[in-house]
Amino acid sequence: xxxxxxxxxxxxxxxxxxxxxxxxxxxxxxxxxxxxxxxxxxxxxxxxxxxxxxxxxxxxxxxxxxxxxxxxxxxxxxxxxxxxxxxxxxxxxxxxxxxxxxxxxxxxxxxxxxxxxxxxxxxxxxxxxxxxxxxxxxxxxxxxxxxxxxxxxxxxxxxxxxxxxxxxxxxxxxxxxxxxxxxxxxxxxxxxxxxxxxxxxxxxxxxxxxxxxxxxxxxxxxxxxxxxxxxxxxxxxxxxxxxxxxxxxxxxxxxxxxxxxxxxxxxxxxxxxxxxxxxxxxxxxxxxxxxxxxxxxxxxxxxxxxxxxxxxxxxxxxxxxxxxxxxxxxxxxxxxxxxxxxxxxxxxxxxxxxxxxxxxxxxxxxxxxxxxxxxxxxxxxxxxxxxxxxxxxxxxxxxxxxxxxxxxxxxxxxxxxxxxxxxxxxxxxxxxxxxxxxxxxxxxxxxxxxxxxxxxxxxxxxxxxxxxxxxxxxxxxxxxxxxxxxxxxxxxxxxxxxxxxxxxxxxxxxxxxxxxxxxxxxxxxxxxxxxxxxxxxxxxxxxxxxxxxxxxxxxxxxxxxxxxxxxxxxxxxxx
Ligand code: ATP
Numbered sequence: 166x167x168x169x170x171x172x173x174x175x176x177x178x179x180x181x182x183x184x185x186x187x188x189x190x191x192x193x194x195x196x197x198x199x200x201x202x203x204x205x206x207x208x209x210x211x212x213x214x215x216x217x218x219x220x221x222x223x224x225x226x227x228x229x230x231x232x233x234x235x236x237x238x239x240x241x242x243x244x245x246x247x248x249x250x251x252x253x254x255x256x257x258x259x260x261x262x263x264x265x266x267x268x269x270x271x272x273x274x275x276x277x278x279x280x281x282x283x284x285x286x287x288x289x290x291x292x293x294x295x296x297x298x299x300x301x302x303x304x305x306x307x308x309x310x311x312x313x314x315x316x317x318x319x320x321x322x323x324x325x326x327x328x329x330x331x332x333x334x335x336x337x338x339x340x341x342x343x344x345x346x347x348x349x350x351x352x353x354x355x356x357x358x359x360x361x362x363x364x365x366x367x368x369x370x371x372x373x374x375x376x377x378x379x380x381x382x383x384x385x386x387x388x389x390x391x392x393x394x395x396x397x398x399x400x401x402x403x404x405x406x407x408x409x410x411x412x413x414x415x416x417x418x419x420x421x422x423x424x425x426x427x428x429x430x431x432x433x434x435x436x437x438x439x440x441x442x443x444x445x446x447x448x449x450x451x452x453x454x455x456x457x458x459x460x461x462x463x464x465x466x467x468x469x470x471x472x473x474x475x476x477x478x479x480x481x482x483x484x485x486x487x488x489x490x491x492x493x494x495x496x497x498x499x500x501x502x503x504x505x506x507x508x509x510x511x512x513x514x515x516x517x518x519x520x521x522x523x524x525x526x527x528x529x530x531x532x533x534x535x536x537x538x539x540x541x542x543x544x545x546x547x548x549x550x551x552x553x554x555x556x557x558x559x560x561x562x563x564x565x566x567x568x569x570x571x572x573x574x575x576x577x578x579x580x581x582x583x584x585x586x587x588x589x590x591x592x593x594x595x596x597x598x599x600x601x602x603x604x605x606x607x608x609x610x611x612x613x614x615x616x617x618x619x620x621x622x623x624x625x626x627x628x629x630x631x632x633x634x635x636x637x638x639x640x641x642x643x644x645x646x647x648x649x650x651x652x653x654x655x656x657x658x659x660x661x662x663x664x665x666x667x668x669x670x671x672x673x674x675x676x677x678x679x680x681x682x683x684x685x686x687x688x689x690x691x692x693x694x695x696x697x698x699x700x701x702x703x704x705x706x707x708x709x710x711x712x713x714x715x716x717x718x719x720x721x722x723x724x725x726x727x728x729x730x731x732x733x734x735x736x737x738x739x740x
Contacts, residue, residue, distance in 0.1 A: 167195065167203045169277040172210070173315045179330055180664050185339075185630040188332055192340035201373040205366035206283040208337055213328040215290050217364040219389050219432075221440045224290050224324055226301055231256055231325050234302050235317075238309035239263040254660035257322035264309070264317035275311050282308060282320065289324075327677060331665030333630050334365060334722065341369055345376055358382035360391040360578030361516070363438050384514045386427040386459055389434040391578030393506070395567055395586040399736050401551035404568045404585050410546040412524055412569045413554045415561075416586060417503050417540070418478045419467035420718055424502075426452050427459045437720040444486070447495045448502060451536040461509035462527070464537065468498035475562060476501070480714060503540040504531050505567075508575055516575040520583070523575070544571075555587055565589055580729070596733060597685045598707070598725040599716050600624050600635060603663055604672030605654050608647070615644070617651035621672050622684055622710070624697055626727040631667040633704065633727055635697040638684055641711030653680060667696040681724055683713040689734045698727045705730050 175191045182188065196204055209215060216222045232250065236243040241263055250259040285304050292300045308320055322328045338359060342351035358379045359368050371378045384390060398404050421436040431452045435441050442449055468482040477485065477498065486494045507523050508516050515523055524542065531539045543554055555566050565588035573583030600622035608618035619639030623632040642650060657677040662668060686707035695704035
């Protein structure tokens with residue numbers, strides 16, 4: 166039985182050590198002591214979730230309830246707890262402090278096991294209806310009554326959604342492999358399995374039950390796959406040199422949806438793999454009416470503006486739906502889903518089939534002009550023909566094209582040259598990255614009234630597990646956007662920087678690494694101040710960065726990687 170105390174002791178060390186190898190070893194030691202069920206709980210705990218993200222389950226407890234529970238468990242009035250929290254800025258630290266000076270000792274102080282703690286979290290998440298808030302607090306108070314000061318810190322941080330260990334999924338996968346094989350040799354198999362089901366708890370449970378089971382993990386409905394991603398090149402010529410004959414499709418600027426159907430049940434997942442079924446009832450209906458019994462496919466959804474006869478980009482589509490209500494929006498701005506891949510069909514995993522075959526299936530199953538229709542695609546083999554499709558896509562107001570390797574399987578969770586995107590800006594002076602905000606600045610002069618002057622943006626280095634800074638961005642915000650950013654960011658301020666941040670720059674406020682922004686820039690330069698791919702020396706930085714938009718459809722795990730910035734730098738230098 167794994168004691169919660171041991172888990173917390175490891176977390177405490179992990180927080181102070183930021184080396185990925187040390188983290189991996191510490192976690193591997195914990196996994197060694199786990200039963201399969203405990204291994205699943207440990208994965209979710211580190212990820213800061215109760216269940217895989219696509220199940221959309223949370224604890225339903227805000228800061229206020231956590232404060233009330235700390236007060237009740239330690240015997241101090243709420244206002245004192247609140248006062249301490251205002252100073253510390255970290256609810257976990259406040260819980261530790263009050264737990265140290267507890268006024269009331271509980272009668273039955275038991276050793277907490279990981280299983281007991283996690284199952285109590287599950288009970289808290291399930292409590293609903295009248296009296297559920299009291300029940301949630303009661304369950305949390307019971308946990309706090311039995312916890313020591315360190316345990317109280319992690320219980321409260323978990324409940325508050327701010328665990329901030331800085332441990333990414335790749336480190337957890339490494340640790341599982343190391344715990345069993347003594348090295349990372351099983352990491353690739355584990356990662357493949359994770360990419361086809363996106364449920365780390367399930368992977369850990371299956372692996373520790375039978376390590377060989379992981380090799381035969383397959384795609385199944387309602388377990389969303391990690392999305393395949395596109396590489397980029399600068400010119401049609403480079404794309405043809407790389408792929409030869411290929412299929413070239415329009416790149417639609419809508420929102421990506423992974424659609425699953427089995428019998429009457431239909432679910433749709435966003436690019437972040439969050440369940441978005443209730444948001445798009447007309448699409449659900451169209452999927453339910455498909456004649457296939459079981460199917461998983463991917464498409465890009467866009468709203469069509471009936472009066473203006475044009476497609477609306479992602480942000481506007483979502484805005485219309487919020488503003489007009491779903492029903493009215495479905496009439497005036499009907500959705501179209503451009504299907505661009507198929508991953509599973511009536512019991513058959515299609516991810517290993519070459520794209521040429523998957524494309525044929527798409528064209529057989531989906532019809533032009535319907536709500537669900539195939540993406541516009543053309544098979545071609547010359548740079549001139551590719552350029553013509555690219556120009557046509559731009560004239561139609563689209564973002565560009567994606568060229569697809571005819572022979573490639575579906576690369577779940579991977580950015581590969583199976584898909585190559587060519588956008589309007591490539592080869593010219595402007596490009597974009599998607600980075601996460603880790604801190605922000607107070608405004609000066611005119612901006613002082615907004616208490617917002619810009620953000621510090623990071624990309625992710627999967628080799629080291631670190632967030633690396635790439636730009637301080639102060640341009641591109643309208644007045645209302647400055648207000649919005651200040652509101653969003655001030656709610657997630659933290660007293661310390663994220664544990665896995667590699668940074669040489671100061672900010673006015675650190676924030677939880679949560680919001681992803683698309684940042685345009687003129688070129689990449691080498692800078693002593695930024696840490697992107699710096700390896701201890703000069704890093705890469707964006708020149709003239711400006712915010713394009715918040716990428717609400719992207720999460721921390723979907724941001725641009727340092728390697729991608731390096732390849733953009735090489736593209737820029739004409740390598
Ligand atoms: P970007 O920021 O350029 O939109 P991204 O980081 O969201 O890119 P990429 O993997 O680089 O994602 O580019 C592929 C994205 O393009 C997909 O996530 C999908 O949402 C979108 N897309 C639009 N049309 C297509 C298409 N025909 N085939 C594949 N993806 C498409």
